[in-house]
Amino acid sequence: FSQELVKRYSEFINFPIYIWASKEVDVEVPADEDESSEEDESTESTSKEEGEDEDAEKDEDEEKKPKTKTVKETTYEWELLNDVKAIWLRNPKEVTEEEYTKFYHSLAKDFSDDKPLAWSHFTAEGDVEFKAVLYVPPKAPQDLYESYYNSNKSNLKLYVRRVFISDEFDELLPKYLSFLSGLVDSDTLPLNVSREMLQQHSSLKTIKKKLIRKALDMIRKLAEEDPDESTDKEKKEETSSDIEEKRGQYTKFWNAFGKSIKLGIIEDATNRNRLAKLLRFETTKSEGKLTSLDQYISRMKAGQKDIFYITGTSKEQLENSPFLERLKKKNFEVIFFTDPVDEYLMQYLMDYEDKKFQNVSKEGLKLGKDSKDKELKESFKDLTKWWKNSLSNDNVDDVKISNRLDNTPCVVVTSKFGWSANMERIMQSQTLSDASKQAYMRGKRVLEINPRHPIIKELRERVVKNPE
Incomplete structure (x- = not known):
């Protein structure tokens, strides 16, 4: 018990600490005469079939060497307990x-x-x-x-x-x-x-x-120091073995402790920007590799003001999302957030390096000005008005012309300040979720229609002919 105390509390103090300790050691002692005679008899019985010359040699050897046996003996000595160097x-x-x-x-x-x-x-x-x-x-x-x-x-x-x-x-x-x-x-x-x-x-x-x-x-x-992370070509000269040893180390760290960095951004407002630099994620352009916010910003298109991201359950699901159609066509890079904690993370990480974060599944997405926007809005005015009145009882707040769709006829987006559809799914799956709070945070939906899609064009024609 005293050894454990010293090891725990005084393992690294400057002066040595010894304890008078006992330990068992093996010691050779002379064998008793009775045991010797028994050994002689057993030796003789087993060697009868051997030649006389060999027996004589053995007898001579036994006479020269005194018979011994090994026994356990308790000894005491001073044992140094704090031998680990500080x-x-x-x-x-x-x-x-x-x-x-x-x-x-x-x-x-x-x-x-x-x-x-x-x-x-x-x-x-x-x-x-x-x-x-x-x-x-x-x-x-x-x-x-x-x-x-x-x-x-x-x-x-x-x-x-x-x-x-x-x-x-x-x-x-x-x-x-x-x-x-x-x-x-x-x-x-x-x-x-x-x-x-x-x-x-x-x-x-x-x-x-x-x-x-x-x-x-x-x-x-x-x-x-991870070669997979660095975009700087002018690196210090290092041996190939050193480079290979450091390769992939940050990815290994991120896979093990990445969630801790995200929790830090939520909890530690003072170091939020430092922690944001350590974030890693996949994007529509990262080709399966992890990328950082700094690398994302370095690849942003000219005139792009926001950092685009989308949340969901898996990368495969998000890659096929209709919310990305127009963004992909215009060559914008979008971040994939697939961890449930990412929804909470983005409520605290509002901007980075003077760039705002924009969830592409929410209303208010801006992809630059289009000269035809006003014309389209006016052209589909009857259809959007009719649709809004038809859906007024279905928690749809508005119907608008979409700038994010390319092949899909329409999509429902969430309001800018409410929960995203993914966040709503996460909250509903929690056992102790508050239904009244969910109704408050859910917010209104906005139906966005694709003015370039044949189905939407046909609907417009029918509404013009028959508004009812």
């Missing part, structure tokens, strides 16, 4: 990659051979001084998002002057970064107070702020 006290330039990996496995109790995806070793100076090592694990634990808001579990250990204090401090990292493993060692925090008082200490806020910044820088660097 690598965070050393200069990062002096610590090897193997030492960082070995320390991660010790810290995270990870017994696999997988290397952490990234790590950051730094010293913070100023009003609050501390040293820290942060790791991005090679894979996500199965229960990462179970009881996300109720769990107090943390993978970050707090030390004060090399003495372990706690690994249950939510104040050190926000929940969306709880997947990180690591260690913080501060000389500023008081050692002789309770954990409850320590949680209220003003220095913790400063430590948290610096840890978040360093953690996001570490993840950003992981993306920058």
Whole structure:
């Protein structure tokens, strides 16, 4: 029990801690005479069929070697308990990659051979001084998002002057970064107070702020060093083995922890723009690969003011969506959001780099001015008026000429400030959903018609002839 206490709380303190420990060792001792005689008899009985010369040689050997046996004996000696080196006290330039990996496995109790995806070793100076090592694990634990808001579990250990204090401090990292493993060692925090008082200490806020910044820088660097992510041709000279080792690392990170980045955008308004840079998604032009918002903006058409996106259950479903017909024809790139959390994400991520986000399944889509818009609107005035009156009892608020359809005759879009159809589906599938709130947030529908489609043209002719 005393060994466990020392290992947990004083594993890394400067001076050595020994314990007077017992252990069993194998010792060779002379065999008893009775046992010797029994061994002689057994030896003689088994060797009768052998030649006399061989028996004589064995007898001579047995006379020369004293007979012994192995027994367990308890011995006592001083055992060093804190033999793991505190690598965070050393200069990062002096610590090897193997030492960082070995320390991660010790810290995270990870017994696999997988290397952490990234790590950051730094010293913070100023009003609050501390040293820290942060790791991005090679894979996500199965229960990462179970009881996300109720769990107090943390993978970050707090030390004060090399003495372990706690690994249950939510104040050190926000929940969306709880997947990180690591260690913080501060000389500023008081050692002789309770954990409850320590949680209220003003220095913790400063430590948290610096840890978040360093953690996001570490993840950003992981993306920058991945050859699959980089669009910069003028890269530093690196060996081919280094490049191949880093290839695909950010995709691996995103597949494991991407949801945490999205939750961070929802929860952390201060670092929302930094987190948005780490977002990855597929688009109509990404050819199955992940792309970033910066890469999307670099490919935007001249005169395009908004970032177009669409939400749904799968990429395959969205690729065949009628909402994309005109956008594809005009060569606009559209982002696919297929994770349920994306609907909540886009309620908080309103713009990026002065570009507004536009859901292409909602009303108000602008694809540039068309000189024929006014003519078409006037030409189909009778039809839209008739249709609006016919659908007034079906929760359809308006009927308009569409600028997003090409081959489809008509489509229903949701109002700009209400839920999208995908969000409505998500909310209806929740067990404890509030029906009254759903009715409020659902909003009105708008029917958009395609003036170029033969069916719509025929309907217009019939309404003109017979308005009833």
